[in-house]
Amino acid sequence: MSAVIRLEGVTMSFGLSGANSGEHQVLNNLDLEIRQGERIGLVGRNGAGKSTLLRVIGGIFPPATGKVWRHPDKTVALLSLGLGFKGDLSGRDNALLAAMLQGMSRREARKRLEAIGEFTELGDFYDQPVKTYSSGMRSRLGFATGLLLDTDILLLDEILAVGDHLFRQKARLALKELLSPDKTVILVHHIEQAIKETCHRALWLESGKIRQDGAVPDVLAVYAAET
Amino acid sequence: MTAGQYFSLIDTMARLSLKAEAQRYYLGYLWWVLEPLLWVGVFYVVFFQLLGTRTPDFLMFLAVGKLMFIWFSKTVNYAGNSLTTNAGLIGRMDLPKSLFPLTVVLECSYRQVAVFLLLFVLIVTDGFSPSMLWFWLFPLLIVQLLLIVFCSCVAAVLVAFQRDFGLLINLGMVFLMFVSGVFWDIRDIANMAAADALLTWNPIAFLLHSYRQVLLWGEVPDGWHLLNLGLFSLVAMLVTLRLMQRYGAHVARRVVSA
Incomplete structure (x- = not known):
């Protein structure tokens, strides 16, 4: 499979705002190539730069130095917890917006709404404002919109980490079986089982650098031993 | 993303936001006209009843000034926060950043349509009759919209x-209201040069004055100045959108x- 994402010498730092101004280095001279259809598990301690790496891959942030190349025809969606929803709008309206933000027309987007609602198993809550949702309900909505919108590259930031056990299983199963093999997935998850089940390649990020990159069992074994 | x-997208976002806002309040969409009317009412009581201003047709004078000023001030105030309140979405998708302030502009403009109709009804019931001069409203509205964007x-x-700019913008809108002749007549300034300078350099003062010329006083606004202001706003808007x-x-x- 051909490459869909390539990072070369990517460095990223944040300027802190307000009274605590200064710079915080998050990614440090990072090289990475991701091929189409890969399912990658991203592990690392809190603050290792996992979420930032996903955002750089998603094209949301420019790197301070280095190059990020993404296949121009591929759509990408970053799904993370509690972010990106408009709390005043219902789950249905949020799904409509998400679909249109992915580039669908209003009509196309409307057609997907039922299927998304069904997958979320939210029932009547689908038409209630998202601010009334629990974190598990939000993650269901986020996951269902990401999964059912035919996104080429899915970046999942801890989104499968909350919610009830049954839905997490359903979501993991959906990643394996519903998602066609040409879709690329990068999964940040603190539960190793989820990565073992879903991914075949693992990346261990530490202090903004890739500490290890390889088959899931190898990387996780070293990661578990050292952390 | 194509222009279509x-x-x-901004149309959908604006409509959904208006719908959500209306659902939050018992009086719902009625607030679109109620809030501006209350503003006009309070200003009327203070400046006419209590302070005894002698501006002729003060209620209509005030209604035109305040209702058209609100379009500008509310939009810019809301739009100021549009990127920060959408941080969640911005952190998740690579979207054109102009989407957020422009959604606010559209949202406030939809609301302004209702306010504008209300203004027409007020003016006509008060005895002013529409004339050919009212066609000037089109270029005036377009220029104001460009300036708002x-x-x-x-x-x-x-x-x-x-974020500190948010506070400054709020304060700036209050200052602007005081210096744009919302509740006082620029023609009452004794110093002609000062009045001219205000109309030349404060686009909001100029626009409010022009709306009154057209709607209330039967005068032709300064077309040349309007053209210049329109061109400036257009270029400034395009440059800003490009930079964003x-x-x-x-x-x-x-x-x-x-």
Whole structure:
């Protein structure tokens, strides 16, 4: 499979705002190539730069130095917890917006709404404002919109980490079986089982650098031993 | 994203936001006209009943000034926060950053349509009859819209880079209300040069004055100045939109890390 994402010498730092101004280095001279259809598990301690790496891959942030190349025809969606929803709008309206933000027309987007609602198993809550949702309900909505919108590259930031056990299983199963093999997935998850089940390649990020990159069992074994 | 998708998206976002807002309040959509009317009412009581202003047709004078001023001030105030309140979405998707202030502009403009109709009803019931001069409203509204888009985008970016600007913009709108002749007549300024300078350099004062010329006084507004203001606003708006597109990712980084 051909490459869909390539990072070369990517460095990223944040300027802190307000009274605590200064710079915080998050990614440090990072090289990475991701091929189409890969399912990658991203592990690392809190603050290792996992979420930032996903955002750089998603094209949301420019790197301070280095190059990020993404296949121009591929759509990408970053799904993370509690972010990106408009709390005043219902789950249905949020799904409509998400679909249109992915580039669908209003009509196309409307057609997907039922299927998304069904997958979320939210029932009547689908038409209630998202601010009334629990974190598990939000993650269901986020996951269902990401999964059912035919996104080429899915970046999942801890989104499968909350919610009830049954839905997490359903979501993991959906990643394996519903998602066609040409879709690329990068999964940040603190539960190793989820990565073992879903991914075949693992990346261990530490202090903004890739500490290890390889088959899931190898990387996780070293990661578990050292952390 | 094509232009069609872009406009369909801001239209959807604006409508959904209006719907959500209306659902929050018992009086719902009625607030669109109720709030501006209350403003006009309070100003009327203070300046006419209590202070005894002698501006002729003061109620209509005030209604035109305040209702058209609200369109500008509310939009820019809201738009100022549009990038920061959407930080979640901006941190998740690589979207054109102009989407957010422009959604606010459209949202406030939809609301303004209702306010504008209300203004017409007020003016006509008060005995002013429509004339050919009213066609001047089209260029006036277009120029005001261009100015609103420009100022809204600038406000949004400023607040994204430093939240303190949000406070300054709020204060700025109050100052602007005082210096734009919302509740007093620029023609009452004894110093002609000062009045001229105000109309030349304060676009809001000029626009409010022109609306009154057209709707209340049967006068032709200064077309040459309007053309210049329109051209300036158009160029400023296009440059700002271009810059937002070019530096969108920097804006995102700032919004998300703030």
